[in-house]
Amino acid sequence: MKAPLLALLIALLGAAPAVADEALIDEGRRLYRDGLRADGTPVEGRRHAGPPLRGRDIACVQCHRPSGLGTVEGVAIAPAITGRHLFSPGQPRAGRRPRQAPGMTLHDHGFRTRPAYDLLALARAMADGIGPGGQALDPLMPRYALTTREVEALAAYLGSLGATPPPGITDEAIHLxxxxxxxxxPRRRQAMLDVLQHCVAEHGPRPGSERRPWRLHTWKLHGPPPTWPAQLARHLREQPVFALLSGIGREWAPVHEFCEAESLPCLFPNTDAPGPAPRSSIYLSPGVAVEGRVMARYLEDRPRPPRRLVQVFAADDIGRLGAAALAAELPAAARLDLRPGTPPPLLAEGDALALWLPPDALREALATLPPLPAEVLVLVSATLGELERRDETSLGATTLRQLRVVHPFDAPGRRLERMVFNLGGWMSGRGLKLARDTERLQGDTWSACAVTARALYTLDATPSREGLLERVEDAYAGATTTAYPRFTLGPGQRYGSKGAYVMRISADDRLEVEGEWVVP
Structure with missing residues (x-):
């Protein structure tokens, strides 16, 4: 092997990581994540007997994930390809071998029995689909047309994955x-902390388990939201952490932006105002934004979609996010936005009214509505009205037949039964009380902890923040106490719940589901 290639391979194997060429690693990152060459043109290739593929459609990240640790889908396995895995011999599965009948030969996956890759073997695998031991790679593995420089760049980037411990992980602990x-x-803050602190303490590794213990830190913010980023940065400097877990806040945009800028996993915070386009954050649901989109779906499905959309919300509260989502889905409708307390205009056929108001303001708005034509719908946010926290709505508006509540949680009775069954005993055994006005918060916090615990226990020997996010995507089955009827995650998904019910108010002032769960 030529000297420059040998020097590069030694660097990739970890003998001299400081020698790595940052420009080469950046080129490899673009190839791996975006399927783009250094000049910005897309990489081309094809799968066995398949059509040509280009760019992002054929990028390595699609199967091997941002962490490089691979994934499993059905019977297809995309193996780990970080430098630690790729440039070492394959490792047979640990543990007891399966039984085999006389005369039967067991064949393990080729990536577990192969020799170590070097640059020449990597180039052959990328071009011809042949592994270092001469075995054919899975037909799902694309064949690429790469230059020698591009193979070197890809190898350099793979060697960088997991090469250094992420912030927040030391030999002594994993800091959260x-x-x-x-x-x-204060009541809701304490309810969240009580559940989270008990759960983390109980789910964490036991002394003597040879696993790093988990250390949970509480970052309390003060003052108006514009001051939060500086406070978060100070907390992170003073105590680097691997991830943020749960948490609570009505406004959340500054925390979201901080997590995205720092590539810091922010896992299942208790907020109804998630930030846009999350990558490093995974949320319980899209919050009030999904209410707006479900309202739009409900209005669009009517025989005559509205010509004018009248919305009442406070510009400095999270209802503005739901109102914006609703308006964005109905661009053809004229828009009239009103502040709380503003007398509504006379509403006529072709109008729809959406109320994004807290409980007292909601009751006042409904009590002062002028008579409405039968065709005018009144839509209410369950989140802003805190209707999920009570058995009875207390709206006194059951005679308003056009009133519909968009409710992004499970039906109250079903949700409470599930909470009592899955969480009530655990809480009472620790001296905690499952309260009607905080049970959504308590259940969501416990599920956030349980899912994250599963993910932490399955991390690779060289953990990364990307790897944690991917393990959380796989561990969602631990979310048995959320407020949602359906809670699932998958590769790249950032919201566990994705829909809402439309409900009406019954004669006895309770919410009743109308139709199916709606995913807009």
Missing amino acids: ATVVAPDAS
């Missing part, structure tokens, strides 16, 4: 933090 925003009430 939970963020408490000042706009959450």
Whole structure:
């Protein structure tokens, strides 16, 4: 092997990581993540007997994931290809071998029995689909047309994955933090912390288990939201953490933006105002935004979609996010936005009214509505009205037949039964009380902890933040106490719940489901 290639391979194997060429690693990153060459043109290739593929459609990240640790889908396995895995011999599965009948030969996956890759073997695998031991790779593995420089760049980037411990992980502990925003009430803050602290302490590794213990830090924020990023940065400098877990806040945009800028996993915070386009954050649901989109779906499905959309919300509260989502889905409708307390205009056929109001303001708005034509729908946010926290709505508006509540949670009775069954005993055994006005918060917090615990226990020997996010995507089955009837995740998905019910108010002032769960 030529000297430059040998020097590069030694660097990839970890003998001299400081020698790695950052420009080469950046080129490899673009190839791996985006399927783009250094000049910005897309990489081309094809799968066995398949059509030509280009760019992102054929990028390595699609199967081997951002962490390089691979994935499993059905019977297809995309193996781990970080430098530690790729440039070492394959490792047979640990543990007891399966039984075999006399005369039967067991054949393990080729990636577990192969020799170590070097640059020449990697180039052959990429071009011809032949592994270092001469075995054919899976037909799903694309064949690429890469230059020698591009193979070197890809190898350099793979060697960088997991090469250094991420912030927040030391030999002594895995450090986690939970963020408490000042706009959450003291009662709700304490309800979240009580559940989270007990859960983390109980799920964490036992002394003597040879696993790093988990350390949970509480980051309390103060003052208005514009000051939060500086406070978060100070907390992170003083105590680097691997991830943020749960947390609570009505406004969340500054925390979201901080997590995205730092590539810091932010896992299942208790907020109804998630930030846009999450990558490093995974949320329980899209919050009030999904209410807006479900309202739009409900209105569009009517024989005559509205010509004018009248919305009442406070510009400085999270209802503005739901109102914006609703308006974005109905661009053809004229828009009239009103502040709370503003007398509504006379509503006529072709109008729809959406109320994004807290409980007292909602009751007042409904009590002062002028008579409405039968065709005018009134849509209410269950989240803003806190209708999921009570058995009875207390709206006194059951005579308003056009009133519909968009409710992004399970039906109250079903949800409470599930909470009592899955969480009630655990809480009472620890001296905690499952309260009607905080059970959604308590259940969501416990599920956030349980899912994250599963993910932490399955991390690779060289953990990464990308790897944690991917393990969380696989561990969602641990979310047995959320407020949602359906909670699932998958590769790249960032919301566990994705829909809402449309409900009406019964004669006895309770919410009744109308139709199926709606995913807009």
